Amino acid sequence: MPIEPACTPPRRVDARERPGTPHDAWPLYDRAATRTIEQAALASRPAHQLMARAGLAVARLALSLAEPGCTFWVVAGPGNNGGDGLVAATWLHRWGQPVRVSLCVRRGRLPEDAAWALRRAEEAGVPITELEPRLTSARIAAACPALPQGAWIIDALLGLGLGQGLGRTPAPRDDSCTDTLTALIHHLQHLRRTRDCQVLAVDLPSGLDADTGRPGYREGSTPEQAPLAVVADHTLSLLTLKPGLCTGEGPHHAGQLWWHGLGVVPAPDRTDRDDPTAAPETGDTCRRPAARSRPTAPAAGADTAPPAAGSASPMDCAPLPRAWRIPAPRWSPRQAHRHKGSYGDVLVLGGAEGMGGAALLAADAALQAGGGRVWIGRPEGHGDGCTTDHRPVDPPPLPQPLPPELMQTSMHQLCSAERLARSTVVCGCGGGTALHRWLAEVLRHAHRLVLDADALNAVAADEALRHLLHARAQRSTGPTRWPTLLTPHPLEAARLLGTDTATVQADRVASACQLARSCSAVVLLKGSGTVVATPDGTAWINPRGSARLATPGSGDVLAGWIGGTWSACGDAAAAQLWAAPPDTDEKRPGSTGPQPGHARHPAEDPTLAVAAACAWLHGRAGESPPLGMPLRAGELARAMAALSGQQLPSAGPLD
Numbered sequence: 001m002p003i004e005p006a007c008t009p010p011r012r013v014d015a016r017e018r019p020g021t022p023h024d025a026w027p028l029y030d031r032a033a034t035r036t037i038e039q040a041a042l043a044s045r046p047a048h049q050l051m052a053r054a055g056l057a058v059a060r061l062a063l064s065l066a067e068p069g070c071t072f073w074v075v076a077g078p079g080n081n082g083g084d085g086l087v088a089a090t091w092l093h094r095w096g097q098p099v100r101v102s103l104c105v106r107r108g109r110l111p112e113d114a115a116w117a118l119r120r121a122e123e124a125g126v127p128i129t130e131l132e133p134r135l136t137s138a139r140i141a142a143a144c145p146a147l148p149q150g151a152w153i154i155d156a157l158l159g160l161g162l163g164q165g166l167g168r169t170p171a172p173r174d175d176s177c178t179d180t181l182t183a184l185i186h187h188l189q190h191l192r193r194t195r196d197c198q199v200l201a202v203d204l205p206s207g208l209d210a211d212t213g214r215p216g217y218r219e220g221s222t223p224e225q226a227p228l229a230v231v232a233d234h235t236l237s238l239l240t241l242k243p244g245l246c247t248g249e250g251p252h253h254a255g256q257l258w259w260h261g262l263g264v265v266p267a268p269d270r271t272d273r274d275d276p277t278a279a280p281e282t283g284d285t286c287r288r289p290a291a292r293s294r295p296t297a298p299a300a301g302a303d304t305a306p307p308a309a310g311s312a313s314p315m316d317c318a319p320l321p322r323a324w325r326i327p328a329p330r331w332s333p334r335q336a337h338r339h340k341g342s343y344g345d346v347l348v349l350g351g352a353e354g355m356g357g358a359a360l361l362a363a364d365a366a367l368q369a370g371g372g373r374v375w376i377g378r379p380e381g382h383g384d385g386c387t388t389d390h391r392p393v394d395p396p397p398l399p400q401p402l403p404p405e406l407m408q409t410s411m412h413q414l415c416s417a418e419r420l421a422r423s424t425v426v427c428g429c430g431g432g433t434a435l436h437r438w439l440a441e442v443l444r445h446a447h448r449l450v451l452d453a454d455a456l457n458a459v460a461a462d463e464a465l466r467h468l469l470h471a472r473a474q475r476s477t478g479p480t481r482w483p484t485l486l487t488p489h490p491l492e493a494a495r496l497l498g499t500d501t502a503t504v505q506a507d508r509v510a511s512a513c514q515l516a517r518s519c520s521a522v523v524l525l526k527g528s529g530t531v532v533a534t535p536d537g538t539a540w541i542n543p544r545g546s547a548r549l550a551t552p553g554s555g556d557v558l559a560g561w562i563g564g565t566w567s568a569c570g571d572a573a574a575a576q577l578w579a580a581p582p583d584t585d586e587k588r589p590g591s592t593g594p595q596p597g598h599a600r601h602p603a604e605d606p607t608l609a610v611a612a613a614c615a616w617l618h619g620r621a622g623e624s625p626p627l628g629m630p631l632r633a634g635e636l637a638r639a640m641a642a643l644s645g646q647q648l649p650s651a652g653p654l655d
């Protein structure tokens, strides 16, 4: 049977994030959902079609990324991920590229699709070496081809099948390829470091958990050994985009993310639907892509034909995505007739003794984000700062003069019920324990509330405050909402959940959802691949950001920026940060109706809208050059302001 070509080239996942345009969101399907879609697709299609498409998509991407004449080395594992790699090698070989394959399993153990791919590769004359099952790191280099500088390695060792390997017993079968797999992963990392080799991972960087973004492969398969996963320069995710590629350690391991739906899963803009009218080309006539012509979205009109009436799609049975990728938000220009009162009051409560800078950073960010009037309230000192009659004393002056636009007043004045009720309150940035005594009033009366840092620690430690948090949510069932956003980093989330940081990080999406549910609030779990979750279990992952943001105070800037944006937008306009979803498909966020598992679109929930938009902008600001250097929190708000300004449409409609 001829190898049928993929319908479209692979898609660069972030290619559509142009400023000022509305976006659909990428759904992120976990392993179980992907398997369901895959099984439905396999059942309704000719044998081997999906693997043929997957392998061709890999080959096309590899060739278009690599320098002309470059050598390709495909490392093929024991399952269908290896099969994808073998099909890719076959195409590269047919296109006259120097390609070698190292197969790390005995051929008799390959599953059916991969065995078919191996036969095809051998018929085409691809040079293939079968590696011994028990190769150690000391012997691996001699067993693998000597690669020239700058060669490309196609990592097809492990994909979605890794889950079966988790928790294996320490006694693998005699013919297990576990040792060879381990040695190969180490070897290709070594080549990437020492010979400037580029790694293109097929579906997932081998060893990465598709659901959580954790390295899940354990060396030698013993649970005690360190988890291991390939670090790739590019990853082509097949069929679905997986949450593990977007959060935790996933982005570090994945590198630049690409995606191909194999004609089964449509892209968010629906241009990748299977085109039933496309005539299958034979393997020999399939077009060879031009070297270094980067894959682009298909031309308008190509591959956009809807499926024939009545034709069932494997997507019909698709479970809900586990999460969604936050797309680029839209920032609207200020309307001409507005005045500063139109943008609301922001109260930043925090900056206790020794931590004044945190409140200052948050307040400055609130101002730059567009909050109308911004006040700082600092809790009084206790402990060493107490007077002899035990009255609290004012905190010492701030570390630097207050920016002239900011106002400072006493906590007593700011925490009156009436004042709190008409303000957006950002509480906890550098609050210390001194903040604790004010929190009950804040939770009872603040209109829109962002709880950060020490406010979260106080809630974690105080059951009564937790009850007040729930009470806010219950009061919100009426016409007036009392929305709350929690912005914990993983340790703060762990305290709130009564667990440890490692447990939170082990499954960031699940942790954020659990916390949102248990606190009846929207939760923004910070860190690489920030997760924004709602109490109903909808999770959005921020694809933006870099370790440039791993600097003290950058979380305070985010909290303040959220407060300023929320105050300026109000609940009604927050939804305008997002384009309305283009259709009413109930499996997509933004759909209406009572379907079970309905996922919330940011446009439906102002708290989610503001949190997701600000997380995106904060992350985007953290991607500015120079990437290797930290971005001081003091410079972050200005970078965010510049970016949101760039996103203003140059000539938008008057609204």
Ligand SMILES: NC(=O)C1=CN([C@@H]2O[C@H](COP(=O)(O)OP(=O)(O)OC[C@H]3O[C@@H](n4cnc5c(N)ncnc54)[C@H](OP(=O)(O)O)[C@@H]3O)[C@@H](O)[C@H]2O)[C@@H](O)CC1
Pocket: 038, 048, 050, 051, 054, 077, 078, 079, 080, 081, 082, 084, 111, 113, 157, 158, 159, 160, 161, 162, 163, 164, 165, 166, 168, 177, 178, 181, 202, 203, 204, 217, 218, 221, 238, 239
């Ligand atoms: N079918 C198709 O047409 C399509 C398939 N597609 C592709 O298939 C991929 C999924 O294929 P897959 O299910 O075969 O899983 P894969 O990741 O290759 O690994 C399974 C093998 O690894 C082994 N293994 C696992 N962990 C281990 C460990 N710790 N240590 C040692 N061994 C371990 C495991 O061994 P076992 O547990 O069975 O003993 C088994 O042999 C998917 O990611 C995508 O690339 C798509 O392109 C769509 C079309």
Ligand SMILES: Nc1ncnc2c1ncn2[C@@H]1O[C@H](COP(=O)(O)OP(=O)(O)O)[C@@H](O)[C@H]1O
Pocket: 453, 489, 526, 527, 528, 529, 530, 544, 545, 546, 547, 548, 549, 550, 551, 552, 553, 554, 555, 556, 557, 558, 618, 622
């Ligand atoms: N490696 C990273 N990749 C992406 N974002 C990061 C990374 N490290 C930190 N950040 C972001 O920087 C901010 C740090 O916040 P936080 O830990 O609260 O710091 P602080 O308390 O000092 O303000 C969060 O928004 C977090 O998501």
Ligand SMILES: [K+]
Pocket: 081, 155, 156, 157, 158, 159, 201, 202, 203, 204, 205, 206
């Ligand atoms: K892989």
